[in-house]
Amino acid sequence: MNAGLQSTAAALLGAAQDGSSVLEARAIVRSFGGVNAVDGVDLQIHPATVTGIIGPNGAGKSTLLHVLAGSIHPSSGTVLMRGRDITRLSSHRRAHSGLIRTYQISSEFRRLTVLENLLVAATDQRGEQFRVLLLGKRWWRRQEEANVARAWDLLARFGLVDLANEYAGELSGGQRRLVEIMRALMAEPKILLLDEPMAGVNPTMARTVEGHLRELGQEGIAMVIVEHELAVLGRLCERVVVMASGKVIADGPMAEVRARQEVIDAYVIG
Amino acid sequence: MSLYITTLLVYVGVDVMACWGLNLQFGITGINNFAFIVFQAAGAYTAAVLSLGPQSGNGGFQQYLFGASLPFPIPILMGGVIAGVLSLLIGLITLHRLRSDYQAMVMLVIAVIGTIVVENLGSFLNGSAGLALIPQPFVNNFSSPVDYQWAFVAFTAVACLVVYFFLHRITSSPLGRALRAVRDHEFAAAALGKDVARLRMFSFVVGGVLAGLSGGILVSFITAWSPGSWLYVETLVLLTAVIVGGTGNNFGVMLGALLVPVVFNEVTRYLPQFGRPGLIDALQWIMIGSLALLFLWFRPQGIVPERRRRFRAPDAAPEAKLPPGTPAAAEPQ
Numbered sequence: 001m002n003a004g005l006q007s008t009a010a011a012l013l014g015a016a017q018d019g020s021s022v023l024e025a026r027a028i029v030r031s032f033g034g035v036n037a038v039d040g041v042d043l044q045i046h047p048a049t050v051t052g053i054i055g056p057n058g059a060g061k062s063t064l065l066h067v068l069a070g071s072i073h074p075s076s077g078t079v080l081m082r083g084r085d086i087t088r089l090s091s092h093r094r095a096h097s098g099l100i101r102t103y104q105i106s107s108e109f110r111r112l113t114v115l116e117n118l119l120v121a122a123t124d125q126r127g128e129q130f131r132v133l134l135l136g137k138r139w140w141r142r143q144e145e146a147n148v149a150r151a152w153d154l155l156a157r158f159g160l161v162d163l164a165n166e167y168a169g170e171l172s173g174g175q176r177r178l179v180e181i182m183r184a185l186m187a188e189p190k191i192l193l194l195d196e197p198m199a200g201v202n203p204t205m206a207r208t209v210e211g212h213l214r215e216l217g218q219e220g221i222a223m224v225i226v227e228h229e230l231a232v233l234g235r236l237c238e239r240v241v242v243m244a245s246g247k248v249i250a251d252g253p254m255a256e257v258r259a260r261q262e263v264i265d266a267y268v269i270g
Numbered sequence: 271m272s273l274y275i276t277t278l279l280v281y282v283g284v285d286v287m288a289c290w291g292l293n294l295q296f297g298i299t300g301i302n303n304f305a306f307i308v309f310q311a312a313g314a315y316t317a318a319v320l321s322l323g324p325q326s327g328n329g330g331f332q333q334y335l336f337g338a339s340l341p342f343p344i345p346i347l348m349g350g351v352i353a354g355v356l357s358l359l360i361g362l363i364t365l366h367r368l369r370s371d372y373q374a375m376v377m378l379v380i381a382v383i384g385t386i387v388v389e390n391l392g393s394f395l396n397g398s399a400g401l402a403l404i405p406q407p408f409v410n411n412f413s414s415p416v417d418y419q420w421a422f423v424a425f426t427a428v429a430c431l432v433v434y435f436f437l438h439r440i441t442s443s444p445l446g447r448a449l450r451a452v453r454d455h456e457f458a459a460a461a462l463g464k465d466v467a468r469l470r471m472f473s474f475v476v477g478g479v480l481a482g483l484s485g486g487i488l489v490s491f492i493t494a495w496s497p498g499s500w501l502y503v504e505t506l507v508l509l510t511a512v513i514v515g516g517t518g519n520n521f522g523v524m525l526g527a528l529l530v531p532v533v534f535n536e537v538t539r540y541l542p543q544f545g546r547p548g549l550i551d552a553l554q555w556i557m558i559g560s561l562a563l564l565f566l567w568f569r570p571q572g573i574v575p576e577r578r579r580r581f582r583a584p585d586a587a588p589e590a591k592l593p594p595g596t597p598a599a600a601e602p603q
Contacts (some may be wrong), residue, residue, distance in 0.1 A: 071457065095460070103457070107461075109458070111450065113578060115581050119464060120447055126444075126446045128445045129445070132444065140443070140444065164583065
């Protein structure tokens with residue numbers, strides 16, 4: 001193991017030991033019709049780290065992400081966010097706490113423009129409250145203007161200003177991915193869960209997406225990325241968790257886990 | 271002729287209001303409410319029994335509950351309230367657990383059950399005979415029936431204007447945007463912090479209130495209401511109007527309400543009689559169903575599509591800041 005990997009591993013070990021995880025799964029089991037898609041998974045996500053989850057098809061990666069995001073509830077086990085039990089919390093309440101996810105299949109609001117897609121994600125909008133609406137626009141206009149300005153800034157950062165007023169459903173696959181990431185950022189995430197952000201994206205656009213994700217990681221947003229592109233995860237993630245048959249079979253830096261026999265077996269044998 | 275025109279105009283107003291309510295549910299929030307007509311009926315029955323007075327009135331030939339003789343506009347407003355409460359109750363059962371096709375099927379069943387219950391519970395709302403001789407509001411203020419008819423048209427128009435501006439306030443706000451997000455992808459909306467159940471319920475109840483108000487206005491004008499007035503297929507007429515006019519666009523929906531329930535119904539009235547009795551009525555239903563299918567197939571956005579909300583770029587938009595070593599983000603479509 002080289003010096004860089006050693007220092008990363010040491011940092012991870014230190015973070016784990018001081019118990020400073022922002023998100024934690026304890027003994028998560030999720031079964032569908034008697035089959036355990038996730039089978040007793042323990043996982044800790046540390047602040048300002050990028051964690052990759054890899055594994056062959058059917059390993060339970062996306063199901064685990066669903067459980068972490070609150071899209072589905074676990075059959076048993078506990079999910080903690082900064083030490084608080086959020087196991088039974090709905091996904092929208094988790095989002096209010098800063099836990100934001102994206103989807104494996106593009107989930108843009110297709111009949112909303114790109115800018116509107118971003119605006120939907122802004123948090124605590126006064127204009128979404130009926131009683132405020134009845135009082136008049138002056139009660140929410142200023143906040144809306146601030147949100148619009150922030151959305152333009154994000155579009156500029158991602159180079160999509162020209163597409164602001166296009167319907168999201170009319171964008172290419174890669175552009176939709178970027179819209180999803182921008183939308184997630186608009187929600188001011190503390191933890192970002194990304195389900196196959198490179199799926200269906202051409203190689204050129206994938207490099208763009210990767211670049212933006214790297215920037216976000218450097219800005220200190222904790223990220224969990226489920227992805228099949230191992231090279232991408234190798235470049236983005238300090239730590240990779242390998243799953244097979246619903247269980248975690250390896251956990252550590254990419255170079256280390258790739259060399260482990262059980263990981264090779266899981267990928268080769270399935 | 272004047273009576274014909276005023277009646278037609280009141281029907282236009284009532285249908286427009288109902289279609290706006292359905293548009294809020296279906297066109298803007300994506301709720302498949304095939305029981306919409308039940309909420310219009312709830313409003314109509316409520317306005318009727320709160321205008322008719324005690325059951326013993328008019329010789330006691332009608333049986334109904336909660337008879338009262340309340341002044342205008344309380345019966346109509348109560349029609350909206352009761353329809354809203356009914357929406358809330360049905361929404362609690364159907365909106366939380368059911369989605370898309372399943373929800374549509376349950377709504378359809380509710381519409382069928384509603385008619386059967388009212389038809390067979392004679393003492394509830396006078397069964398299949400329905401309610402008649404419902405007093406017209408503010409009729410005593412007019413000496414001429416024609417003047418009254420036009421006054422009612424004006425009242426209906428004002429009610430529609432109020433509803434239009436009310437709905438515009440919702441649809442042009444962040445709340446309207448959140449509703450459209452729920453329509454397009456409810457799971458993504460939830461993942462971004464939107465309380466999807468609350469938003470869908472809001473839309474369902476407001477749509478139900480508008481249905482009830484439209485029913486209250488209609489029954490106050492035509493003075494009679496029976497289960498035959500609100501068969502489940504009546505929802506399909508309103509739904510076709512929304513689809514033809516343009517889902518999500520209140521102006522388009524108004525056009526649809528004018529074209530489908532009013533013009534379409536009136537034109538077929540003047541067709542020469544042919545075939546067996548009732549054939550033209552049957553063809554009318556076939557035509558309405560075909561119209562909905564044709565639009566869904568060839569022009570799903572309707573005659574006037576949903577308005578695109580454009581935002582003007584800030585004067586000095588910052589330069590695109592791409593991560594180092596990456597090509598331009600905007601790839602050709």
